[in-house]
Amino acid sequence: MCRVVDLQQAVLAKNDGAARALRAELASRGTTVVNLLSSPGSGKTALLERELSLARERGVPVAALTADLATENDARRLARSGVPVKQVLTDGLCHLEAPMLGRHLDGWLPEGTRLLFVENVGNLVCPASYDLGEALRVVLASVTEGEDKPLKYPTAFGLAQLVVVTKTDIAEAVEFDEAAFRANVQRVNPGVEVLLTSVRADQGVGLLLDRALAVGSGTRAHAPVMAHQRHEGDHHGHGHGHEHGPGHTHDHDHDHDHDDHDHHGQDHGPGHGRPDPAVAQTR
C-alpha cells in the first residue's frame, strides 16, 4: 500500500553535521580553517603562495590543502613556500565536502597548525553550498571577471565572510569599476569587507593572513545576512541563541527527527552573532 511519509530532512544535513564536527575538532586543536572560493583562474593559488611564504617568514605555523579536478600543479606551486601542502584530486567532483576534507586531514595535518588554508575547486557555484568547517570563508574575484560577478553568483558572494579582489595591477587595462563591484557585493552581502590585492604589484599581500589570524584569535568574522535564516521555530520561543555559518546553508537543517527542541548546544558554522563555545577556543 502506498503511504506518504513526512521525512522533513535537510538535504545537506550530513555534510553540515560533518562540518560542525570538524570545526569543533580543529578548534580544540587550535586550528582555524580558511575556505577559499573563486572561479577558475581568479588567482587563489598565486595569492595563497604569497600568504603562506609570509606566514613562514613570520614563524606562524600554517598549512594548505588544495583541491582540483586534476593535476598536482597547484600543490607544487604552494609547496615553494616551504609550508606543509597537500593536493586533493576530487576525481570529477566540482567541490569539496566536509567528510572528504576530514579524511584528507586525518594523519596529515601537523600538530600545532594555527591556520589551514583550503583552496577549493575553482568554481563559484557548487562549493558555496558546502560548509567545510571553516571559520572564515573567503570569496575571490579578479578584476577581469566583471563587476556583476556578485549578482551572477549571489550564493557564493552572499555567504562570504571576506571578499578579495585580485589582479588589481591590470584593473585599469580592463576598466574595472571598483565602485560598481563594491555596490554589487553590498547588495547581496551587506557589511562584508572587500580587500584589494595584486601579487604582481604587491598590493594588499598579507591582509588575508592578518584577517585569518584575527579570526583565529577570537575576532568575530563577518556574519552574512544570507547565512542566517530565521529559524522556523523562532516564533515558538525556541531556536534563538544560535546562528549558523555561511556554509551552514540550510538553517533548519538539522535532522528534525520530529523533535524541534534539540537544537541548542550544537555548534554551528562561523559568522556567529553570538559566542560559539567550539569556535571561541580557537587560538
Add this chain to the structure above:
Amino acid sequence: MHEMSIAMAVVGQVEEAARAGAASAVRRVELQVGELAGVVPDSLAFCFELACAGTVLEGAELVTRSVTASARCADCAGAWAVGMPPDLCCPVCGRATEVELLTGRELRILNVTWEDAPAADSCREPISEEA
C-alpha cells in the same frame, strides 16, 4: 555540477528512510527548494532521475516546491521579497544592519510516498514515521 551531488544526497537519505520503513518502492519525493539555495530545479530533476536508477527510488517522481526568498528589517519593521539577484539592503530605510533573512535558503526533503513491503500489507492510515 553539484545538482548531481544534491540528487545523490536526496536519494541516499530517502533510501535510508525507505529501508528503515521497509518500503518496497518509492513513488514520489517532495522537495522544498529556496530561491537562494543555489540549486537549479530543472537540473536537479534531470540528475534525480539518473541518481534513482537501480535504487528503490527507480522511476520516482520528484516534486519541487520553490520558496520565494524574503527578508525583514528590524529597524523599520519592513519585509520584502529580495528577488533574484537578491537585494538584502532594506528598501525602506536603506540600511542592512538589522536585516534578517526569513525564507529562501531551504533545501529539504518534505515527504516521500512509498509502497510498503507486502508483508506489512493493508493500508495503515497513520503516517507518522518512526525512524
